[in-house]
Amino acid sequence: MNCIAIDDEPKALEVIERYCAKSGILNLQASFREPLKAIEFLNREHTDLVFLDINMPELNGIELLSTLAIKPMVIFTTAYSDYAVESYQLNAVDYLLKPITFERFLTAANKAQNLHLLKNNVPHKGQQGDYAFVKSGPQTYQVKISDILFLEKDGNYISIVLRDKKILIRQNMADVFEVIPAQSFVRVHKSFVVAIRHIALVENHQVIIDGHKIPIGSTYRDELKMRLGL
Numbered sequence: 689m690n691c692i693a694i695d696d697e698p699k700a701l702e703v704i705e706r707y708c709a710k711s712g713i714l715n716l717q718a719s720f721r722e723p724l725k726a727i728e729f730l731n732r733e734h735t736d737l738v739f740l741d742i743n744m745p746e747l748n749g750i751e752l753l754s755t756l757a758i759k760p761m762v763i764f765t766t767a768y769s770d771y772a773v774e775s776y777q778l779n780a781v782d783y784l785l786k787p788i789t790f791e792r793f794l795t796a797a798n799k800a801q802n803l804h805l806l807k808n809n810v811p812h813k814g815q816q817g818d819y820a821f822v823k824s825g826p827q828t829y830q831v832k833i834s835d836i837l838f839l840e841k842d843g844n845y846i847s848i849v850l851r852d853k854k855i856l857i858r859q860n861m862a863d864v865f866e867v868i869p870a871q872s873f874v875r876v877h878k879s880f881v882v883a884i885r886h887i888a889l890v891e892n893h894q895v896i897i898d899g900h901k902i903p904i905g906s907t908y909r910d911e912l913k914m915r916l917g918l
Contacts, residue, residue: 690735691708691714691737692718692735693708693716693718693739695720695721695744695765698721700786701719701721704716704765704788707794711797714797717729722746723746723747723749726752727755727756735760736760736804739784740752742766749764761800761804762778763780763783763796763800766785766786767786789907795907798875801865802870820833820867824856835851836848836868837849838881838900839864840880841880846858846864849900851898868881876908877902877903880903882902884915892904
């Protein structure tokens, strides 16, 4: 997914550049300290996502966004929480408060990637209708999507948990939505992605799925509530 970063602070840009390279899902096309040069680039090049600072001289982030005829997805980055409501009214993917942790950055990036896949109707790797083909060592399993309870990070692997078995696959959490459809699952913790249809109970710090108690990470709580309409 192609993206750019716009921020008048060099150190803030360095953080975004480092996080993009580390994410494994983002191709940072360019970084800009001057909003007008960024606008020129956006009017010339195709960009899927913009990491956009709000408080900048000459033109703030919200003003910059309003000038664009074709608006890419936007994740606002700022040291101030005052613009949170306005940013969501502009359909921002997310709103990151500085200093930004990598975990919080990755949550926002994954959210943007999911929206990008849905918007462009990109097929998920290995998926055939209601089924997915997943490779575990020398074996390849056909798994019914509706039978998956949750996925759990297990070292350098991920366990796909079904009622009757677990299937261990070599996959990163950042790329898990290449295997399963994003619209049916939600990430609730850095180590867990759960099937929305199988959530039996939501408590303050955990969800219950088929008797399994799965923790809710603080950085994922808002997205979970949004997906469940809570």
